[in-house]
Amino acid sequence: MYEGPVQDLIDELGRLPGVGPKSAQRIAFHLLTTDAADITRLQSALQRVKDDIKFCEVCGNVAADVRCRICADPRRDEAVICVVEEPKDISAIERTREFRGRYHVLGGAISPIDGIGPDQLRIAPLLTRIAEPEVREVILATDPNLEGEATATYLTRLLRSFPDLRITRLASGLPVGGDLEYADEVTLGRAFSGRRAVDA
Amino acid sequence: MYEGPVQDLIDELGRLPGVGPKSAQRIAFHLLTTDAADITRLQSALQRVKDDIKFCEVCGNVAADVRCRICADPRRDEAVICVVEEPKDISAIERTREFRGRYHVLGGAISPIDGIGPDQLRIAPLLTRIAEPEVREVILATDPNLEGEATATYLTRLLRSFPDLRITRLASGLPVGGDLEYADEVTLGRAFSGRRAVDA
Numbered sequence: 001m002y003e004g005p006v007q008d009l010i011d012e013l014g015r016l017p018g019v020g021p022k023s024a025q026r027i028a029f030h031l032l033t034t035d036a037a038d039i040t041r042l043q044s045a046l047q048r049v050k051d052d053i054k055f056c057e058v059c060g061n062v063a064a065d066v067r068c069r070i071c072a073d074p075r076r077d078e079a080v081i082c083v084v085e086e087p088k089d090i091s092a093i094e095r096t097r098e099f100r101g102r103y104h105v106l107g108g109a110i111s112p113i114d115g116i117g118p119d120q121l122r123i124a125p126l127l128t129r130i131a132e133p134e135v136r137e138v139i140l141a142t143d144p145n146l147e148g149e150a151t152a153t154y155l156t157r158l159l160r161s162f163p164d165l166r167i168t169r170l171a172s173g174l175p176v177g178g179d180l181e182y183a184d185e186v187t188l189g190r191a192f193s194g195r196r197a198v199d200a
Numbered sequence: 201m202y203e204g205p206v207q208d209l210i211d212e213l214g215r216l217p218g219v220g221p222k223s224a225q226r227i228a229f230h231l232l233t234t235d236a237a238d239i240t241r242l243q244s245a246l247q248r249v250k251d252d253i254k255f256c257e258v259c260g261n262v263a264a265d266v267r268c269r270i271c272a273d274p275r276r277d278e279a280v281i282c283v284v285e286e287p288k289d290i291s292a293i294e295r296t297r298e299f300r301g302r303y304h305v306l307g308g309a310i311s312p313i314d315g316i317g318p319d320q321l322r323i324a325p326l327l328t329r330i331a332e333p334e335v336r337e338v339i340l341a342t343d344p345n346l347e348g349e350a351t352a353t354y355l356t357r358l359l360r361s362f363p364d365l366r367i368t369r370l371a372s373g374l375p376v377g378g379d380l381e382y383a384d385e386v387t388l389g390r391a392f393s394g395r396r397a398v399d400a
Contacts, residue, residue, distance in 0.1 A: 003264045005248040012245040015238070017230045018223050029288040030217045031246070032253060032262055038215070039250050043243050045212040046231070048205040050239050053232060062232055064203045088229045 006032065055087075058129070060105030060122050062087045070094075070103060077101040081129060082139040083155065085109050085148065089141065101139075104129065109147035110154055118154060126155075130162055137166040144172055206232065255287075258329070260305035260322050262287045270294075270303060277301040281329060282339040283355065285309050285348065289341065301339075304329065309347035310354055318354060326355075330362055337366040344372055 006028055014024035031039055055061065056068035063069070070076055070090070080101030084090055090103050106121040130138060140155055142148035152169055159167050172190035174183055183191070206228055213224035231239055255261065256268035263269070270276055270290070280301030284290055290303050306321040330338060340355055342348035352369055359367050372390035374383055383391070 003253065003262055003269065005245070005252045005264065006262055009245040009249050012242045016227045018226055019219075023218050025288065025291075026218055027216045028249070029286065031249060032287070036250055039246050042212045043246050045205070045209040046239050046243050049209050049228070049231060050236055052205045053203065062203055062206055062229075064205065069203065086229065087232070088225065091225075 055105075059103045060087070060107060060125075061090055061103060075100075078132075078134045079136040080139065081126075081135055081137070082141050083126065084141045085143055085151070089143075093141065099139075101137075106142070106151065109142055109151040111147040111150075121151070123155070123158070127158070130159065130165065135165070137168060140167065140169045144170070255305075259303045260287070260307060260325075261290055261303060275300075278332075278334045279336045280339065281326075281335055281337070282341050283326065284341050285343055285351070289343075293341065299339075301337075306342070306351065309342055309351040311347045311350075321351070323355070323358070327358070330359065330365065335365070337368060340367065340369045344370070 009028045009031070010021070010024045013019055013027050014021055016024075019027070052064055054063050054066070056063040056071050057066050058071040059068060061068040061070065063071075065072070077100050080099075081104050082093065082099060082101055083104045083106060084093070085106055085108055087105055090105070093099055093103075104122070104126050106123065106126070108116050108121055110116060110118060110121070129135065138155075138159055140152040142151045142155075156167055156169075159165060171194055172187065173194055174180060174187065174191045180188070209228045209231070210221070210224045213219055213227050214221055216224075219227070231242075252264055254263050254266070256263040256271050257266050258271040259268060261268040261270065263271075265272070277300050280299075281304050282293065282299060282301055283304045283306060284293070285306050285308055287305055290305070293299055293303075304322070304326050306323065306326075308316050308321055310316060310318060310321070329335065338355075338359055340352040342351045356367055356369075359365060371394055372387065373394055374380060374387065374391045380388070
């Protein structure tokens with residue numbers, strides 16, 4: 001359809017998540033007519049990510065060093081470990097400013113359909129970390145979907161063997177700012193079963 | 201928020217058209233966890249576009265050579281020139297397989313608000329091409345919006361001075377597959393004024 005290099009760029013862009021054929025075409029034609037310096041900046045940003053980004057040896061988060069910024073920060077509470085599926089979940093939680101503990105990235109969730117079992121996840125290093133005496137709570141913050149719930153259930157069973165360890169799961173309920181009538185029945189059901197007394 | 205190189209990549213991706221902050225973040229984290237070979241392929245696709253893509257000296261379309269594939273193709277009808285705003289409009293028209301003539305890319309549309317007047321568009325080379333005796337029709341295929349209509353009107357006045365030149369504009373009307381009740385009044389009005397006799 002297009003001149004070779006343009007079509008190749010459209011194909012490569014179309015492989016990115018959330019970029020359909022139309023968006024890929026739009027981005028490619030934008031890059032064609034844009035300043036060459038813009039392309040160079042994008043290329044070098046890609047290069048730096050390839051060269052400089054590693055994964056934290058403690059928690060598995062993306063890191064510019066052997067440890068990520070959070071694991072390297074002595075002010076973060078070592079007593080609480082929040083278990084997430086992916087590094088991007090950490091940034092979502094960090095934005096809330098509600099959590100001052102440490103993280104552990106599993107690298108996914110148990111999903112037999114995708115061939116992902118517990119052995120593919122970073123569960124062994126999590127157990128090693130939890131064995132440390134200062135850890136008092138593990139928050140299971142896997143996604144509130146089928147795979148995330150299965151993973152949380154699996155981990156709960158595994159972690160029960162640790163004495164005096166508090167195991168918690170993020171609350172399910174109505175999203176703030178949402179409409180009650182548009183909530184699905186499972187979410188609304190969870191909102192009922194998890195209801196709290198109002199501070200009078 | 202993120203480790204330096206990750207944030208830089210998110211920023212660069214967020215500059216692309218149609219890529220918001222959320223998508224940029226999603227793409228960046230995809231690239232972080234993907235095979236490094238995927239990043240390399242994207243980088244070299246960008247490099248080839250930067251190195252190999254020029255603009256056709258005749259029509260202004262993107263080209264891998266001094267002339268684009270269409271201008272270099274002797275089977276394309278020289279008698280009809282279809283005037284478009286951008287190279288991407290050419291690919292949209294090519295997909296219809298309705299048109300076998302040549303193109304001319306203006307490089308935009310007249311838009312006083314963006315400081316784009318006739319002098320910023322490739323109108324002079326268009327006049328040179330139309331002066332050739334074999335050209336018998338110019339199809340004005342600028343966008344059916346305010347700027348595109350203004351550009352078409354401007355060009356119509358300019359081209360009237362050429363004797364025996366047919367000047368046409370793409371038909372406006374109801375989009376095929378659309379719902380009449382959702383058409384805006386201008387489009388519906390155009391569909392009425394442009395109505396055709398049904399072949400009995």
